[in-house]
Amino acid sequence: MKTRFKIHKALGFIFLCVVTLTACTDDLDITPNDDQTTLSNDLYANEGAYKQVLAGIYANLALTGTDGPESSNLDGIDAGTSQFGRVLLYTQTLAADQMIWSYENDPGTREIQRNIWTAQNPLLLGMFSRAHLSVALANDFLRETTDAKLDSRNVSTAVRNQIPAYRAEARLMRAMAYYYLMDLFGQANFTTENDALNTQPIAYGRTELFNFIESELLAIEADLVDAKQNEYGRADKAVAYMLLAKIYLNAEVYVNENRYNDCVTYCEKVISGGFTLATNYLHNFMADNNSNSAVNEIIFPIISDGLTTQNYGPTTVMVNGSVGSIEQNGAEVGVTEGGWGGALRVRKQFAQLFEGPFADDDRNTIISEGRSIDINDISDRDSGYIIQKYSNATTTGSFGIDLTFVDTDFPLFRLADVYLMYAEAHLRGGGGSASTALDYLNALRIRANNPAVLTAGEMTLDYILDERARELHWEAHRRQDLIRYGRFTGGNYNWAWKGNGSNGISLASHLNLYPIPTASLASNPNLTQNPGY
Incomplete structure (x- = not known):
């Protein structure tokens, strides 16, 4: 069992950089409580603060504030629309062909899942803002850990020996934030620790962001901890390699x-x-995935704890949301019996991927009895299938500590994705070994107890796209996959409610990028709106 990274109190330490955030996130107002605001020099007088502030950078992926799940450190942005993992799930999964959210009065969800979003969508502002806050926190940490700052504080040799790895992790978290901004929006306010405070950020487009992310990840490799040698929940070389594989x-x-x-x-x-x-x-996808056999597969998680990191993040949403309005299956998955009353269901096209030889596949957690496969009315929670992929149960037969806020960590990156990427890149001419690619794909089938062994002739790009859906559904990858395959926009592949049509309609190509939020444009004239919006 790995040592779990303690982030539950770390978010409070992000307020040390309140005065420095404006340069990175002009559209944000960071609202601290007075007793949580500490001047940097006073804070770093305690040498343990360096690790705690680093933990705060990670905490920004899981938490939204310091005063419980309803609190937000982004002024004017609701906690439910700015939790990193949740808005990532919405922008990558809810916008595509796998998921439906029943309660369309929840701000922004109707527009995301019907592909009719605008620059005023609060979920897009939440994603754009939360990612930029990650950048700002990393920048501040890097400013406070220079050799000059460490010299001025007479930092001990023991702590100084840890600083290069800490700084590399901060740079990695910053690169990851820029990666998601590049993927989703194609632009970002660009700043590093070397930029003067309280100046207008320049805007970077996709090419500039790509080049920066690549160069940063390559530059920090030597200082990162080797794969699987860091505390659980902290990044290592494998996370940097994963991001490089993704951008390539x-x-x-x-x-x-x-x-x-x-x-x-x-x-x-x-x-x-x-x-x-x-x-x-x-x-x-279980409540003890930080200690069961999944620790050997999960490359990087977003930590969730039902007691100390209560938040409305992706796993809390998916476990509660997957409790059916008919089934009332909450007790099976470790939440209240009724859960959120059928909040989440699956679209028809996803359900059909588990027909035929995949019906008995272990990855098929679809519950269909008494339900129609079609969702003709999104508000009808009794229509459409539900799934039970995520749970608040453990492998030992117990449950998480809370019946709403789950203990289940969100597997942001895991090995199965790497196997699928290797096979796809090989088929696209990237080299490697055909037999190795086939072995990786069959390893996923074997693990899922699927007896239908894949043959070399069946190993096609179309198969891999479908297999990515079966293996990685509801893990915030699908929009990106469909765009890479040329099937997100246009009309060569339609799914239920695509483009606001019950059977799906063609999407304009500009929807491959989200718009820059209106509030962000107003705060930084260097940003420009993406074409088509």
């Missing part, structure tokens, strides 16, 4: 370059880090 797999979308060979190379680097598939697929 999608490089034709981002910068119109073929980088599939590099994708294969960095997939191999991740795989060589000692990761193995969990013995059971569902172990990855």
Whole structure:
């Protein structure tokens, strides 16, 4: 069992940089409580603060404020619309062909799942703002850990020996924030620790962001902890390799370059880090996935704890939301019996991927009895199938500590994705071994107890796209996958409620990027609205 990274109190430490945030996030007002605001020099007088402030950067992925799940440190932005993992799930999964949210009066959800969003959508503002806050927190930490600052504080040798790894982790978290901004919005307010405070940020487009992310990840490699050698919940070399593999797999979308060979190379680097598939697929999505066999598969999680990190993040949403209005299956998954009353269901096209030889696949957690596959009325919670992928149950037969806020960590990156990326990049001309790619794909089938062994002739790009949906559904990848395959916009693949049509209609190509939020444009004239909005 790995040591779990303690982030539950760390978010309070982000307020040390209140006065420095304006330069990075002009559209945000960070609202601290007076007793949580500490001058940097006073804070860092305690040498333990360096690790605690680093933990605060990670905490920004899980928490929205310091005063419970309803609190938000982004003034004017609701906690429910700005939790990093939740808005990432909405922008990557709810916007595509796998998920339906029943309660369309929840701000922003109707427009996201019907693909009719505008620049005023609060979920898009939440994503844009939360990612920029990650950048700001990392920048502040880097400013406070220079050699000059450490010298001025007479920091001990023991702590100084840890600082290079800490700084590399902060740079990695910043690069990851820029990665999601590049993928979703194609632009970002760009700042580093070297920029003067309280100045207008420049705007970086996709090419500039791609080049920065790549160079940063390569530059910090030597200072990062080796794969699987850090505390659980902290980043290591494998996370950097994973991000590099991701940007290389999608490089034709981002910068119109073929980088599939590099994708294969960095997939191999991740795989060589000692990761193995969990013995059971569902172990990855249970309340003890920080200690069961999933710890060997999960490369980087967003930590969730039902007691100390209560938040309305992705796993809390999905476990409660997957309790059916008919089934009342909350007791099975470790939340209140009625859960959220059928908040989440699956779209028809996703359910059909588990027909035929995949009906008995372990990854098929669809519950269909007494339900129609079609959702003709989104508000009718009794129509459409539900799934039970995520749970607040443990492998030992117990449940998480709370019946609403789950203990289940969100597996942001895991080994199964690397296997699929390797096979896809190989088929797209990236080199590697055909037999190895086939072995990786069959390893996923074998783990899912699917007896239909894949043959070399069946290993196609279309198969991999479908297999990514079966393996990685509801893990915030699908929009990106469909865009890479040219099937998100246009009309060559339609799904239920795509483009606000019950059977799906063609989408305009500009929807491959989200708009820059109106509030962000107003605060930084260097940003420009994406075409089509």
